[in-house]
Structures are given as C-alpha cells and as structure tokens.
Amino acid sequence: MSKVALIRCGTYNYEDVKEAVKRGIGLLGGINRFAKKDEKIVLKPNLLVADPPEKCVTTHPSVFGAVAELFLTTGAKISYGDSPAFGSMAGAAKKAGLAEVAGRLGIEEADFKNGADIYFEKGKQNRKFIVAKALLDNDAVISLPKLKSHAFERFTGAIKNQFGCVPGMLKGEYHVKIPDPYNFAKMLVDLNSFVNPRLYVMDGIHAMEGNGPRGGKPRQMNMLLFSEDPVALDATVCRLIGLDPEFVPTTKFGMEYGMGTYLESEIEIVGDDLDSFKDDGFDIKRSPLRTYKAKGFSRFINNRFVPKPYILEDRCVKCGVCVNMCPVDPKAVDWFKGDKGKVPVYNYDNCIRCYCCQELCPESVIKLKVPILRRMFKR
C-alpha cells in the first residue's frame, strides 16, 4: 500500500506553509525517517527557467524554504539545485526567489552544471545517462515538483521533475533521440528510478493549467502533496483534476516498470479529504496522447493529426529562444531567411513535436493547434 499525504494550504504565507509541510511529513512518519545527522541531502525543486514565483512555473520559495528548514533540524547537510532548460541555475534561483531563501538558511548550491556518465543496470528503456554531478555527491535527493500541465506529457509532476537532473542543453538531445512521448516517458521513469528520491513534496498551492509548463495560467488548488511513491502521488493529482492516470505516460510506465502504483485500491490517502480538492474545471488535455513519427508517409498523416505549435505573431518579441531551443537539425522553427528582425517560421516537416519551443517561449505566445482532420474525426 502506498501512502499519499494531502494537506490543505491556501496561501504561500511562510508560517502557514511551514505548518502544512510539518503536518504532511509527520503523517508519513516524521522528518527523521527521511534524513539523518551528517547525511548529505540535495533538494531538487522545479527551476525550469528564470521566472518569478507568481508565474507558477517554478516551485514556490515558501515551499522550498519550509522543507529545507525541516530537513535542517535533522542535522543533515542540505544543498539544492536544478538544471534549467537554458541560462544559469544561479539566475533561475534568484528570479524564482529560491536563492534568497537558501542564502537566509545557509544552504549551498549543488553541482547541477557538470555531468557524470552513469550506467543504470536496471533501466528498461535507457541504461546510459549523463546526470548532474550533484546526484553522485549526495546521499539522497528530495524532489520538490510543481503541479503543472504539460504539452508533451499531459502533466508534469513527481516523476518528470527529475528530468532537471540532466544538465542543461543535453535535455534537447533526449528529445531528438526519443521523439515518441511514450518512449520518452519510459526514459523518464528509468531516470527517476536511478535518481530514486527519498521523498516527494509537490507544490500544488497555485498550480499551472492550460499552456504549461511555462505559458499556462495559475490555478489555485490549495494543496501540498507528500509521498515516497511518485506514481501514487501523480495519480492522486490526476484524479483531482479529472485526468485518467493511464493517459499520463510517466504514470502509466511508472506502474508498469514497478516504481509504484496508480491503482486507487492500493493508495492510502491521509490528511485532508480528497473529494474537497476535486477540480474538473482544471484546463488540461484529457484525451490519450498521439505518437508522432517524423518520417515518410507516417509524417504526412501525422502532420494532419498531431497538434502543431504556432506563434501568435503580433505578440512575439523576436527573442529567438524558440529557435535556439529547437533540438532538431535542421531547425523546425527558424528565422525567415536568417532575418532576426522577423517572427520565426515553422517547417513542420522537420518538427518532431517535442514542444520545447512552446515550453520555453518567455512570452507564452506559442500555442498548439489541433489539425482540422483530427477535429473532424473526434467529432
């Protein structure tokens, strides 16, 4: 039986969050179950990019601080880190408000910049990874995901949070090598099995819905979730937002690969009443994902079925982030004839639908368009 603690918290007021975090971890047996004196523990928040807390892209500094403070009481040595999609971790942590909290608590940055090659014998889809050196320098990881919608994997939660353990731009290479979202999810599950966080604390006080994981809207969900089982935690969130856990590839393969369970009958919810958090109005795609293969006839068909990214031209500031982050060669979104004064254009024949451009556009002006044929078939 897996246990998920679900705690109501309607504000980021530091004292309230501290109380909620203490209660949640207490329901799982108390902080001393998760750290011992002199152990080296690294906290892994979501620091996707340098955005302020109110955008709901990153783990809120109050949640980060409350967890860090509680772990410090054990006498363990605490550090923190993540590898943003681009830019430095120091810059992202500063903008997200985490650097200020870390400075106040005397917590140092862990090394998420340099990578180390590892071979993970138990991997089912992937055995070779390059992971942040911080993972090898520490005894355990505590994962602090943010509840957000996600164009590529439907939802980003406890399992997907550990993709930030792959240093910087190397993340794009995984998208090129594994364009299929189901296989990509299998890789994420293998990676998470290797990282094997000791505890997951999800920031779901203000979540992100819609065009996530960077361009969506905040949605107040008033909850913090705690578990040692990332599959059970993600599945619980799915149930709260009316999303079938089987349609989230990381949850589906998380269970198939034995990382945890998404079955309601095998999850014990402790803390506050589950039904009181249910929100069927949460804006998220609830249909199964479609596989995209960018080759030959299947490309021709899929171009007519799989959602395409497109730019709201009048709101594009021509920063070039989408062009820089597009991982394929030749680029599927690029400057028109090299002119950086114009809005970038798409070549959908090269596009593998990884949605990195949509994920990282700082102005949130890349949207997804469902092709007309797919809409007709759906109807």
Ligand code: SF4
């Ligand atoms: S990332 Fe967004 S704002 Fe920047 S060039 Fe691309 S579409 Fe325009």
Ligand code: SF4
């Ligand atoms: S255009 Fe966007 S969705 Fe297509 S391959 Fe490039 S980054 Fe991925």
